[in-house]
Amino acid sequence: MSDRLQELTVFVRTAESGSFSRAGRELGLSQPSVSRIVNELEARLGIKLLLRTTRRVAPTEAGTTFLERAKQVLADLEAAEDAARGIDSLRGLIRVAMPVTFGVRIVIPLLQPFLAANHLLRLDFVIADARTDLIAEGVDVAIRLGDLTSSGFGARRLAVGARFPVASARYVAARGQPIVPSDLLGHDCIFGPGPASRRGWSFMRNGAAVSIELEPRISIDSSEGMMACVRAGFGVALVSEWMCRDDLASGDVVRVMGDFEVAPLAVHAVYPAGPHPSAKVRALVEYLSRELAR
Numbered sequence: 001m002s003d004r005l006q007e008l009t010v011f012v013r014t015a016e017s018g019s020f021s022r023a024g025r026e027l028g029l030s031q032p033s034v035s036r037i038v039n040e041l042e043a044r045l046g047i048k049l050l051l052r053t054t055r056r057v058a059p060t061e062a063g064t065t066f067l068e069r070a071k072q073v074l075a076d077l078e079a080a081e082d083a084a085r086g087i088d089s090l091r092g093l094i095r096v097a098m099p100v101t102f103g104v105r106i107v108i109p110l111l112q113p114f115l116a117a118n119h120l121l122r123l124d125f126v127i128a129d130a131r132t133d134l135i136a137e138g139v140d141v142a143i144r145l146g147d148l149t150s151s152g153f154g155a156r157r158l159a160v161g162a163r164f165p166v167a168s169a170r171y172v173a174a175r176g177q178p179i180v181p182s183d184l185l186g187h188d189c190i191f192g193p194g195p196a197s198r199r200g201w202s203f204m205r206n207g208a209a210v211s212i213e214l215e216p217r218i219s220i221d222s223s224e225g226m227m228a229c230v231r232a233g234f235g236v237a238l239v240s241e242w243m244c245r246d247d248l249a250s251g252d253v254v255r256v257m258g259d260f261e262v263a264p265l266a267v268h269a270v271y272p273a274g275p276h277p278s279a280k281v282r283a284l285v286e287y288l289s290r291e292l293a294r
Contacts, residue, residue, distance in 0.1 A: 005077070008070045010034055011049065012132050015067045018056045025180045036294060037250045047080075075273065082279040083125045091120035098143035099193075101223035106242050107143060110291045114284065121280060129193045131145045134272040136211045142270040143283050143288075145240070154275030155268045156285060159292035163262040165201070166253050171233040177235060181212045181274050188217035188235030192226035201238050203260040210260070240265045267284060267292065 013023040014034060014244065021031040023082055029037075042049050049063035078132075084246050103125065115121065119262070124135055134142050148155055165178070178184050181203050191214075193284035200213040218234050220226050223243055230237045230244070230253055242265075269285045271277045277285070 005074075008039055008074055010037045011041055012036055012067060012070050012074065014057060014097045015050060015063060016138065018058060018136060020057060020260040030170070045276045050280045063255070071273065075276075075278065078278050090118050090283055092280060093124055093140075094123045094280055094284055095124045095126065095138055096129075096143070096284075097126040097132055097137065097139045097141075099129050099223060100127055101129075101227065101243050102143065102145060102240075105245075107288065110288065118280075118283070129224075134270070139272055141277065141285060143274070144268045145265055147266070148268055148270070152274075154174050154271035154273070154277065155179075156271075156279050157266055157268050158285070158289045159267045160264045161267065163238060163265050164241070164258075165229060165238050165256050165262070166232045166248070167236045167256055168186060168231055169252060169254050171235065172256065174233070174255060177254075179257060179259075181210050181257070181260065183213060183257075184214055184236060187284055189214045190220070190235045191216035192223055192224055192230045192236040192237065192239075193221045201262070202261055203257070205260050225233060238262065 003007070010023060010027060010029070013026055014020055017023050017026070020034045023029075024031045024034040029035070038050060044067075048060050049066055051058050051060055051063075061185070078092075085091070103129070108125075115123070115207070126132055126139060132139070132142075137256065143158075144155075151161050165184075175187060178187055181201070183202070200211060202209060202211040204210070218229050220229060223239075226237055227239065227243055229235070231247060236256060242249075244253050248255070250274075269288070271281065
């Protein structure tokens with residue numbers, strides 16, 4: 001890597017992650033080496049690019065301007081290399097963020113053919129139900145479930161999945177099955193991650209909307225944990241079909257309130273770098289879009 005290219009790469013990851021040591025770990029450099037490279041860049045330009053505190057590093061006004069230009073230079077260079085090699089020679093690392101249950105149960109099992117066809121590509125997964133700082137984490141693409149907030153990131157819808165209330169067969173045998181939304185007031189409800197759950201649940205029947213405010217018996221910040229609570233017989237939960245596919249097939253979990261519909265769950269690919277991702281990220285997203293539509 002040339003000195004100037006290394007300068008840009010080190011500066012971008014330091015500015016985005018807010019840490020010399022973190023940038024060093026990601027790039028395989030020591031913290032003193034990262035600090036030296038950024039200092040030499042600032043000395044060569046004759047301007048301060050980063051503000052240093054004991055807890056965090058942040059770009060100055062000039063550093064923010066330089067950061068956007070540097071990111072574009074690195075993206076253009078990668079695009080030029082991809083164009084020269086052709087689509088059959090995609091290589092490098094794709095850092096992918098996704099929620100636990102959807103990532104483990106749905107996305108990862110789909111990826112073996114993609115990796116086999118692109119043997120020079122490497123994947124680095126950031127799997128968590130909590131929303132991560134995509135810029136600080138250096139994420140190339142994030143798989144997001146539900147409505148997107150305005151962020152300035154690029155995004156593409158990948159799929160839409162059904163949602164519905166479920167309970168374990170054991171719970172239904174012991175407590176009975178809710179038939180209409182008001183029946184849920186007499187049942188134990190399990191609320192999972194996401195702000196929508198905190199306000200209660202909404203249903204549709206024959207074109208009419210029905211919403212009900214509920215007090216959860218169980219609240220949990222993990223989708224995988226929510227399904228564990230369902231299987232354990234703790235109560236009724238509102239889930240996506242992706243989360244409970246195997247449990248429904250086994251009969252351990254059953255759908256309830258089958259006459260009522262719930263708004264479907266959208267799946268998006270989010271691009272922190274903007275609306276024009278690299279060729280390797282586009283290839284991964286195109287592949288996932290095809291597979292999720294099957």
